[in-house]
Amino acid sequence: MTSTPATAVDLPGWRHVYSGKVRDLYVPSTDQAPKTPEASEAPEASEADGGAPADGAMLIVASDRVSAFDHVLEPGIHGKGAVLTQLSRWWFDQLAVPDHRVAETGALPPVPADVSERAMIVRSLDMFPVECVVRGYLSGSGWKEYQTTQSVCGVALPAGLADGDRLPTPIYTPAYKAPLGEHDENITFERTVELVGADAAEALRDLSLSVYARAAAVAESHGVILADTKFEFGRDTSGEIVLADEVLTSDSSRYWDAAEYAAGRRGVSFDKQIVRDWLAANWDGSGVPPRLPHEIVERTAARYRELFELLTSTPAPRD
Template identity: 45%
Template sequence: MKALLKAELPELKLVSRGKVRDIYAIGMDLLMIATDRISAFDHILPTGIPGKGEVLTQLSAFWFRKLADVVPNHMISTDLAEFPEDLSEYKKILKGRSMRVKRAEMFPVECVVRGYISGSGWKDYIRTGSIGGITLTPGMRESERLSEPIFTPATKAADGEHDENISFAKMANMIGGEEAEKLRDLSIELYLRASKHAEARGIVIADTKFEFGKNDRGILLCDEALTPDSSRFWPRDQYRAGQSQPSFDKQYVRDYLEKIKWNKKAPAPPLPAEVVRGTQKRYAEVYFMLTDSVLQQ
């Protein structure tokens, strides 16, 4: 299987190319295509992960349906039969990795919820004793479970720029206090609901990030939800506090890049075949564990 690094649909208007998704306009709606690109440390890597786009799209669709009673989302359909007829020529590209979505005005923040102390949060804690302005109990260990999930928003970064953990107060200054409180409360509720489902299936969701937008009907959950790109998924039966954890997410890729001592500056290095295969395996495995269904290829 060959990785799709760019979705070329020349008959349609390209709205944007993100780190992973290519977005086109289709009438009043948008067509969101998850490619097989993968990013790490705020850079898009030159090597794709075949099948990754299908995992991201279909897992997001699963969560959008499951959590729709918490907050509406932007998904209209992933069924090609419900796409405009003039897209039929692109069926091979779109199948399994595309989603028709509502347009929304996006909030300029990433809504991060942490149930465990890991990743950049662990680094911030070691340095300051806090994460995103939230002071935590002294003496915590890496990967330790927090007494309750915390909300630690971040700025959105373009390729090559760094996401920045920010305080809730700064988020409120950016988007307004009322909407900041609403996004915080929704994010924590989504995390709690998803974590309960995941733990029953042998997965710990250590942390995750959500993106929200709004239209004339209110706030929408957008982009992706609870995927291996946007979350840390740990096997519950192997979890041990006080150390880094085996994972079903792109931490596996980050660990490789740390191992080779990449300076995290462009150009990003290619991934060897064994890392590509290992990433494919982890993404496919967590999809099956969470959904109990076979990935549509």
């Protein structure tokens, strides 16, 4: 069972409707959208859809909370919400695909200044119950599965691969978005067809592979390897498939230092792997996780900022 996210703050002009592990969702306070289903019924990963009517304006606010092994940890990583939100915005601008952002207009409440760097106004979508994972390198849960089956999510791979190897070609390995409190489940493409239909499943696969290829090339030009990532998509009221949620952040992706990789030091990452490694070494998985030491928090925050600056060539947001 997951830990309960911290209570969201009140924002003038906006009504809180849902909190995931790390983000809080709001609708305009004059909006009559129904409240979100109970947390046990709402998909945790569908933070782009918090119960507002389709295409209704929503405010996604990224907190500094950090999660690992299905628990929200204490303390948070200072500055994380701003860095990841700004990175999502930057990536949305690089990608030639429709996304869920909405321009601020006089018809909407202003975004409060104290959350503006970590907030995006978006439209609510009919979200697909699938995390669209693309892997260009063999690592993480994919590596564990490969050792047993020589495949990942039903995709057969060549024999003799090692942890961190670049794959002959990127592979699409979707996951079913489980309800809050349950683990997401890696699934085959055929299972995706059963969940969303053949046409949508093919469109999600093709879009995911295309966006990954573009993003991986951009990252490589900045000295960074995009080892794998996950995308989330939804349909708007016209039926168009739209890229939603966060995109290509340090929390939704595995980024490696290309120079370190070339030198044989694989997996030197720009994400919360520092947190995962410390927690795995200092917690047996039972009860409440221990508090993160100051050093772990600072190192993780620094890695988030470093990735942002490498990719965007601009200073990272600060606390």
